[in-house]
Amino acid sequence: MFSMNYIVLDLEWNMGNRREELKVMPFEIVEIGAVKLDPERNETGRFSRLIRPRVYKRMHWANKSVFHLENSDFRDADDFEMVYSEFLAFCGDEPYIFCTWGDTDLTELQRNIFYFECLPISEGPLEYLDVQKLNGYNDGLPKNRISLEKAVEEHSIAENEGFHRAVNDAAYTAEILKQIDKKYEAYTSFNTYHVPADPDSEILRNYGNYVKYISRCFSGKAALLHNKKVKSLKCPVCGKNLNRTIPLFTTNTKHYYTMGECESHGSVKTKIRVKKEELQGLPYAVKTTRLITAAEEENLKQKYQKSISSKSE
Numbered sequence: 001m002f003s004m005n006y007i008v009l010d011l012e013w014n015m016g017n018r019r020e021e022l023k024v025m026p027f028e029i030v031e032i033g034a035v036k037l038d039p040e041r042n043e044t045g046r047f048s049r050l051i052r053p054r055v056y057k058r059m060h061w062a063n064k065s066v067f068h069l070e071n072s073d074f075r076d077a078d079d080f081e082m083v084y085s086e087f088l089a090f091c092g093d094e095p096y097i098f099c100t101w102g103d104t105d106l107t108e109l110q111r112n113i114f115y116f117e118c119l120p121i122s123e124g125p126l127e128y129l130d131v132q133k134l135n136g137y138n139d140g141l142p143k144n145r146i147s148l149e150k151a152v153e154e155h156s157i158a159e160n161e162g163f164h165r166a167v168n169d170a171a172y173t174a175e176i177l178k179q180i181d182k183k184y185e186a187y188t189s190f191n192t193y194h195v196p197a198d199p200d201s202e203i204l205r206n207y208g209n210y211v212k213y214i215s216r217c218f219s220g221k222a223a224l225l226h227n228k229k230v231k232s233l234k235c236p237v238c239g240k241n242l243n244r245t246i247p248l249f250t251t252n253t254k255h256y257y258t259m260g261e262c263e264s265h266g267s268v269k270t271k272i273r274v275k276k277e278e279l280q281g282l283p284y285a286v287k288t289t290r291l292i293t294a295a296e297e298e299n300l301k302q303k304y305q306k307s308i309s310s311k312s313e
């Protein structure tokens, strides 16, 4: 699907004890590992660097048991700023897309970039491939998220290198990516550490069977929920405005749902997740709209009934 390079990324990080923990950077990156693939998925380079910890200086016990690194291993390591700039040079000037196992690495990377006052990797939401998610799609189990170890086993990839060293995990992730049908690469993900700055940079993406919308920040939740684009209900296939068969309701004040009926395409469900932007804490919306089956329709109706009965209690 892509005519760009893949940067398959993996990070190892350290943390502090509860007293030391910084909210802007709960995890300090101590290793960056990456594998570069060309558009035909041939490996063209590897990157592996340790980073000298400066915030959480002692290796946390949980890390020692996982990746077997001691403080003495970092004696010759460079600072984050240095390794990050070398990493960007490794990524290169040609267009590329990040690929990670799961959805946490790009958040932690951007938290470290912010903390150490480096140039942001992206101005807005960062589009990437979540290989863990795509592996589930490829297995025909779209909600299945398995561990990297298990996936390596399932794909019969030789386990020559230990897990939980960044470049090894990146290499395993790259091997799995190579075995995933290219058609699933259309199902990109967005990391929203940086939320769209204004209406023009909002994300609206049609994936064929569902539509994803990521809004800018609003001054408050009421403003967000009154916004026309946030609350609209359209068919993901033909784009027609739909009459609602269930009004907008919430089960927990974070997730909102509504349902409508398209004459040509059937029942449509919209889910709005109200999220908080990391630095200012302002709300923004991640909204998905898709066609649903009769069983899912019944499920949503029950959810709605429950939400009104709990309100009147």
Ligand SMILES: [Zn+2]
Binding pocket: 235, 236, 237, 238, 239, 240, 262, 263, 264, 265, 266
């Ligand atoms: Zn329609």
